[in-house]
Amino acid sequence: MKLxxxxxxxxxxRKPNQVKTAHALGLRKMxxxxxxxxxxxxxGMIKTISHLVSINEIE
Structure with missing residues (x-):
């Protein structure tokens, strides 16, 4: 399954660990x-920044 x-x-x-987590996921711009x-x-990375992102499941 893809997200x-x-x-x-x-x-x-934001806290530095949240910024680094977003960058590690490839998210840099809004x-x-x-x-x-x-x-x-x-x-686990998504849980760290769950308040900053929205998630959709792709089959």
Missing amino acids: EIKLTRSLIG NQVVVKESNDAII
């Missing part, structure tokens, strides 16, 4: 969308 991850809130003023394969590492 479509969209950065919906700004990274300005409303940018990346598609990642779902695994434990990606899910």
